Amino acid sequence: MQSQGQASTDADAGTSPADRKLLIDGQLVATEASFPSVNPATTAVIGHAPDATVADANAAVAAARRAFDSSDWSTNVELRVRCLEQLHRALDEHREELRELTIAEVGATRMLTHGNQLDIPIGIVAYYADLLKNYSLTEELPEIESRGQRHRRWIDKEPAGVVAAIVAYNYPHQLALAKIAPALAAGCTVVLKGAPDTPLVTQALGELIAEHTDIPAGVVNVLSSTQVAVGEVLSTHPDVDVITFTGSTVVGRRIMAAASDSLKRVFLELGGKSAMILLDDTDFATGAMFAAFSICTHAGQGCALTSRLLVPRAHHDEIVEQVAANMARVSFGDPGDPKTYMGPLISERQREKVDGMVQRAVAAGATLVTGGEKVDPGFFYRPTLLANVAPDSEIAQEEVFGPVLAVIPFDDDDDAVRIANNSIYGLSGGVFSATEERALAVARRIRTGTMSINGGNYFAADAPFGGYKQSGIGRESGVAGLEEFLEHKTYAAVIS
Structure with missing residues (x-):
């Protein structure tokens, strides 16, 4: 409406x-x-x-x-x-x-x-x-x-x-x-x-x-x-x-x-449906903070944002709790205020699309941890975290273009790579590990145009940007x- x-x-x-x-x-x-x-x-x-x-x-x-x-x-x-x-x-x-x-x-x-x-x-x-x-x-x-x-x-x-x-x-x-x-x-x-x-x-x-x-x-x-x-x-x-x-x-x-x-x-x-992978040896607190604030950048309206968070199955609940705590710290509102981190979605049409995808994800079995709410006036949408997401579900496969993070558990490095590559897209992604060598070994197996290692920022005028597969x-x-x-x-x- x-x-x-x-x-x-x-x-x-x-x-x-x-x-x-x-x-x-x-x-x-x-x-x-x-x-x-x-x-x-x-x-x-x-x-x-x-x-x-x-x-x-x-x-x-x-x-x-x-x-x-x-x-x-x-x-x-x-x-x-x-x-x-x-x-x-x-x-x-x-x-x-x-x-x-x-x-x-x-x-x-x-x-x-x-x-x-x-x-x-x-x-x-x-x-x-x-x-x-x-x-x-x-x-x-x-x-x-x-x-x-x-x-x-x-x-x-x-x-x-x-x-x-x-x-x-x-x-x-x-x-x-x-x-x-x-x-x-x-x-x-x-x-x-x-x-x-x-x-x-x-x-x-x-x-x-x-x-x-x-x-x-x-x-x-x-x-x-x-x-x-x-x-x-x-x-x-x-x-x-x-x-x-x-x-x-x-x-x-x-x-x-x-x-x-x-x-x-x-x-x-x-488009993109990029995955951020937290390997089991990484500092989960750092990865959780990065994941929460990244997906809320420009209210999630970025094709290269990591909208899937892949986490070790044994640490799923622990990491979800940390991500939720960080999302609660995301300030949203007047974009002109220098202290505001997240602004609105571009239109009511886009907000309806985002909300519809979140509601269908919950109906399909994902757990709504936080968010999933429209905030008026304006076209704001509360930072949203979905846990226990199935890798083949709509919310894990389709681009949302909103502040919505889907957490998907994996069993080992091979499983993480398989899930990350389980997408028609291949635009961006990230890997966190205690050792750059291990993170890079995983990153090199993922078919995507840009990769961030332990939070590294590639974005600059001299860095080629584009995607594999149907990302362009x-x-x-x-x-x-x-x-x-x-x-x-x-x-x-x-x-x-």
Whole structure:
């Protein structure tokens, strides 16, 4: 059931002018229709976003195609470096304005904006500007002899073309900048579509690009829309060469199928059901604290969060008690308060999904230790711990995207690895052990794209991020993130 505040926003859709504009072909463009953006902590409308149409999407793709084919963006490395440095400077100078908008629209806590929600993503732009200065776009191969002649061979790394970048709501700065920064560094042009739950944050990025950089017209286009058809244009348009998408695995499958008609290059960063394993020799108190606070980060709305906790069967009840005690210490409420650890879920729709999965888990035999409650006003959900979870159950197999931790017992290291790998996903995970050697031995047997050993933090602009299996295709960040947007062309010339 919708709250009164949410119901009023639905009636408000399209009746108010947008507070921000689309960026298409270098111009900030107003739209006839708008849609409300809601503060998930209060359900109040914080502004209205431009509601792009299919015609707007087609115009954005056409602009990106012209900019790629007709300008020197794809070949002018010095220009690209300068523009990325300008974008980084603009983001830095508007950091506090972006921080307040992120807290209000995303529901991210103030402390989180000083990390993965804002400050770290801003650094991604500087990373790729610096990388481009030293990255060789030409690679020499050894000379060979063929048909009585010497042949010089080399590889040029060229931009892949027009990129459609579609991002999710949970970390909009991180997701947008991890796509457009390497794409621009590579020499591609971009159409960026923000999530309809967090449109103002993405459109603010478009305004900074238009007003504070020398990025040529059409090189970056930024859309927000409630229309599914706009996303379909981006994933099927013949002038789009690359699709990079972050979101659910269900939608990722549809995008991959839609892109197959024209054999577009597809990069997908999708769902996760990552496992944290506490081996029997570890300090359970440390592992329990890490597990409890990790799953409550951004109210559990993170694809790489460890939502399954695998524990030795003999110590199940002991560890569950420790995790529950730590969850009781998680402060949640006003995300603007510097002392708040956990904010709200993004919407009532998402809260209903989370609560439904928890209730079904209990009906299926899991023990509800703590939580499982909605908290009003806003879209808050109390940190939730489920014990004695069956490895094949829905709550152990499906992504919840909420502050819900499922505790699953195992018998030995082999059993822990089997349970961890018992998933269609393979995005992240963690292992705790008294010895790094033992933890690493287990981690190396788990098919997942990132692993944390005893709480190690891999997240940074230079670290490739992505998944195995149905958690996605390709890698974001690091050198690998740049190379997602490059084509390799091989040359050979007879040496006279």
